[in-house]
Amino acid sequence: MFPVVTGKVMSRLQFKKITTHSLQEMKNAGEKIAMLTAYDYSMAKILDSAGIDVILVGDSASNVMAGHETTLPITLDQMIYHASSVVRAVDRALIVVDLPFGSYQANSKEALNSAIRIMKESGAHAVKLEGGKEIRESIERILTAGIPVMGHLGLTPQSIYKFGTYAVRATEKEEADRLLEDAILLEKYGCFAIVLEKIPAMLAKTVAEKLKIPVIGIGAGKFVDGQVLVLHDMLGMNKQFNPRFLRRYADLNHIMTQAFINYINDVKNKNFPNESEQY
Ligand code: KIV
Numbered sequence: 058m059f060p061v062v063t064g065k066v067m068s069r070l071q072f073k074k075i076t077t078h079s080l081q082e083m084k085n086a087g088e089k090i091a092m093l094t095a096y097d098y099s100m101a102k103i104l105d106s107a108g109i110d111v112i113l114v115g116d117s118a119s120n121v122m123a124g125h126e127t128t129l130p131i132t133l134d135q136m137i138y139h140a141s142s143v144v145r146a147v148d149r150a151l152i153v154v155d156l157p158f159g160s161y162q163a164n165s166k167e168a169l170n171s172a173i174r175i176m177k178e179s180g181a182h183a184v185k186l187e188g189g190k191e192i193r194e195s196i197e198r199i200l201t202a203g204i205p206v207m208g209h210l211g212l213t214p215q216s217i218y219k220f221g222t223y224a225v226r227a228t229e230k231e232e233a234d235r236l237l238e239d240a241i242l243l244e245k246y247g248c249f250a251i252v253l254e255k256i257p258a259m260l261a262k263t264v265a266e267k268l269k270i271p272v273i274g275i276g277a278g279k280f281v282d283g284q285v286l287v288l289h290d291m292l293g294m295n296k297q298f299n300p301r302f303l304r305r306y307a308d309l310n311h312i313m314t315q316a317f318i319n320y321i322n323d324v325k326n327k328n329f330p331n332e333s334e335q336y
Contacts, residue, residue: 075110075151077183077205077249083110083282084271090250090283092273093291096122096139100288101146109150111273113285114140114181116155116215121289128214133160133171140179152181153207158215161186161195168195172204185252187213189239196246208243208251210236211277223300225276227256240264240272252285253277255302276302 069088072079083090092111095101096118104112118139119131133156140154154175161168172184183205186192196206211226220226227233236256243251250271253261258278265272265281274281286303289295293305294313323329 072149074149077151080110080151080250080271080283081269084269090271090273092283092285094118094285094288095143096288098142098146101143101150104288105147105150110283111285112143112147112150112152113185114143114152114154114179115185115287116157117287119157121287121295127217128155129158129217131157133157133174136160137175137178140175140181144180151183153183153185154179154181155185161192165194165198168192169198169202172199172206173202176204183207183249185209187215189235190242193242193246196243196248200247205249206247208240208248209254210239210243210251210256211253212255214254223255225255225257227260233257233260236260237264237267240268244268244270253281255300276300 070079070082070086072082080090090110091108092113093104093109094113094115094117095104096114101112114136116128116131116136118136119125119128122139123131123135125131136154136157140152143152156168156171156175160171168186175181175184184199185207186196186199187209189208189210196208199206212220212223214223217223227236233256236253237260240251240253248270250273251264251268252273252275253264254274255276258280261272261274261277262280271282273283273285275285290298290303291306293308294310296310320329
């Protein structure tokens with residue numbers, strides 16, 4: 058059974074529009090931040106009217122929308138297409154867009170140009186980059202253009218071929234220390250929030266306590282300032298992806314399959330359309 062949710066859930070702090078400052082106020086007030094991914098107009102419209110705080114146009118679109126094995130193939134043009142579809146749907150949520158692999162790693166000028174294209178061509182509100190001190194110049198250069206930056210540490214899927222596996226990161230002291238140091242630096246560079254992906258809950262707790270900016274977790278336990286999940290995973294559209302951290306709030310795979318079967322049967326059996334469904 059899935060939890061039954063009725064009514065619209067709004068921030069307890071009652072923001073008309075969510076900004077980076079609203080997220081900081083939520084952390085300061087101890088209110089958790091709810092973030093989900095979206096990649097298209099229809100889903101984003103539902104999410105926004107349900108009261109989500111942050112919509113991430115994640116490069117996970119490469120997996121769940123395009124069917125690639127990794128996030129690496131998605132292009133900047135494709136991210137802008139997804140982001141502008143989401144922007145047209147949203148009145149309230151803060152919209153953050155991933156800079157895709159290859160659009161910011163070469164140098165800070167390219168990073169700035171990519172971030173400017175996202176902001177100008179999609180109308181989104183902020184960008185997210187994966188990495189720590191190695192991308193300092195890019196973060197600082199993007200910020201000088203007035204573009205808010207969200208960081209992303211831990212399991213950073215754009216580096217999957219370096220990691221070799223999607224296993225939990227920073228379980229050893231050396232990597233945990235490096236992650237904490239990077240998180241502190243990201244705050245110092247000016248990031249307005251960071252995502253921590255698939256790391257031990259106690260390490261994520263330490264990071265969230267040390268940092269003033271909001272820390273949003275995916276597979277990083279309950280002690281952080283907010284949570285993010287990939288929309289298709291939390292809706293149960295994909296039966297193959299079953300990490301421990303994933304809570305499914307619906308079984309859309311089942312519901313949609315049943316709807317498709319019913320439609321096919323109705324067409325085959327000449328039950329659709331009926332008299333009242335024709336002109
Ligand atoms: O691309 C994405 O969906 C993400 C989340 C997993 C945080 O980066």
